[in-house]
Amino acid sequence: MNVQPDLEFIKSLKLAGGDTLKKCYQCATCSVACPLSTDDKPFPRKEMIWSQWGMKENLVADPDVFLCHACGDCTEMCPRGAKPGEVLGAIRSYAYTFYGWPSGLAKLATSAKNLPVLIGIPSIIILVLWFLSGAMHVPSVEHFASHGYQQFFGTWDFRWYAKNIFFIVLFMVPAAGLAVFSVFMGITKMWKEMTKRAGIKSAFRPSIVQFFQMFLWPTLVETMQHNRFRECTVNTDRVKGHLPLVLAFIGLFIVTCWSLLKNDVLGLFWTSLHGPLPLIDPFKILANVSAIALLYGIWILWSNRKDLEAKGRATPTFYDWFLIWEILAVGVTGVGAELLRWAGLPIFGYIVYFMHLVAVMMLFLYMPYTKFAHIVYRTTAMCFEKYRESGFAKQ
Numbered sequence: 001m002n003v004q005p006d007l008e009f010i011k012s013l014k015l016a017g018g019d020t021l022k023k024c025y026q027c028a029t030c031s032v033a034c035p036l037s038t039d040d041k042p043f044p045r046k047e048m049i050w051s052q053w054g055m056k057e058n059l060v061a062d063p064d065v066f067l068c069h070a071c072g073d074c075t076e077m078c079p080r081g082a083k084p085g086e087v088l089g090a091i092r093s094y095a096y097t098f099y100g101w102p103s104g105l106a107k108l109a110t111s112a113k114n115l116p117v118l119i120g121i122p123s124i125i126i127l128v129l130w131f132l133s134g135a136m137h138v139p140s141v142e143h144f145a146s147h148g149y150q151q152f153f154g155t156w157d158f159r160w161y162a163k164n165i166f167f168i169v170l171f172m173v174p175a176a177g178l179a180v181f182s183v184f185m186g187i188t189k190m191w192k193e194m195t196k197r198a199g200i201k202s203a204f205r206p207s208i209v210q211f212f213q214m215f216l217w218p219t220l221v222e223t224m225q226h227n228r229f230r231e232c233t234v235n236t237d238r239v240k241g242h243l244p245l246v247l248a249f250i251g252l253f254i255v256t257c258w259s260l261l262k263n264d265v266l267g268l269f270w271t272s273l274h275g276p277l278p279l280i281d282p283f284k285i286l287a288n289v290s291a292i293a294l295l296y297g298i299w300i301l302w303s304n305r306k307d308l309e310a311k312g313r314a315t316p317t318f319y320d321w322f323l324i325w326e327i328l329a330v331g332v333t334g335v336g337a338e339l340l341r342w343a344g345l346p347i348f349g350y351i352v353y354f355m356h357l358v359a360v361m362m363l364f365l366y367m368p369y370t371k372f373a374h375i376v377y378r379t380t381a382m383c384f385e386k387y388r389e390s391g392f393a394k395q
């Protein structure tokens with residue numbers, strides 16, 4: 001076997017937190033320690049040697065890399081301090097850029113040096129739209145008390161569709177659309193690569209219904225129950241932070257869907273539905289509870305990450321911190337904007353609300369290239385794991 005190491009790939013892994021990968025001497029303790037590793041498909045020992053040899057093609061098409069949930073059990077047990085859990089995290093970070101579309105935007109989201117551009121893109125888009133809307137001014141205290149942020153982009157006489165919603169849809173929907181398309185391109189390419197590498201040539205394919213019933217639904221149930229997370233032994237705090245975060249995103253997703261339905265569909269017929277939700281509205285309560293869960297979850301993950309770095313069990317990387325900062329920014333600005341509305345402070349309220357819009361747009365726009373992407377790539381890998389063991393792949 002003639003190995004041609006991809007030196008650039010090795011360098012990027014070292015920069016993304018895999019700086020210890022050359023320490024590995026292949027004892028396989030990590031594969032024994034990993035609670036997810038199986039007898040017939042062990043990991044992460046093989047990923048360590050592939051990383052040392054720069055075998056990029058093997059690693060980006062390896063479902064085990066995405067199945068790892070970064071518990072750190074292997075890192076704790078490694079006699080050489082090679083931090084295999086961190087190396088797998090670096091490979092995932094590389095894979096999100098590798099599969100990301102468009103590649104320019106994917107590369108931009110990999111470095112802290114690009115933060116001014118990453119924040120600048122949504123800020124300029126929203127500022128230009130705010131200017132074009134003709135509503136670029138701070139409202140009076142009375143107006144702010146009665147309308148909140150519902151007329152941030154102004155108002156018009158066209159009763160079928162509120163101006164504020166029109167402008168928010170104008171930048172949020174393309175950002176979310178780009179993220180969905182990018183993710184679709186990424187997981188399609190990833191599935192093809194994994195199928196090719198696993199040598200699956202079956203002519204029998206599951207229908208969409210079969211795929212959902214046999215692979216996707218069991219994966220979603222398993223994810224919601226956090227079963228694999230609970231198998232972790234050294235870093236149990238992560239599940240305490242990860243679970244409220246997942247539930248918070250589901251809660252906020254439900255509220256966003258309801259808001260779209262209420263304003264963009266039902267609001268066309270009953271214009272009284274436009275306007276801020278009262279505090280006792282069930283969806284408002286769900287939004288507030290989700291925001292608190294989001295802040296609580298991210299605080300746990302923040303403390304956990306800091307603790308691991310202080311003990312030398314994790315390497316600080318932009319890849320890990322960018323998502324934490326982004327989620328924190330969404331939570332703090334969201335709750336802050338609401339508190340400032342209650343306090344009746346329109347100037348600060350509008351500034352914080354603007355920052356909230358920027359933070360949410362950043363979350364959508366860069367989702368396919370940051371750690372957030374593991375929601376879809378990990379789900380795809382878990383589905384593939386079930387698929388490769390099924391009759392479809394073994395035919």
Ligand code: SF4
Binds near residue numbers: 031078081
């Ligand atoms: S990463 Fe550590 S535990 Fe795993 S094979 Fe290498 S030296 Fe052994």
Ligand code: SF4
Binds near residue numbers: 044071
């Ligand atoms: S970090 Fe945890 S899940 Fe990932 S390879 Fe190591 S032991 Fe396994």
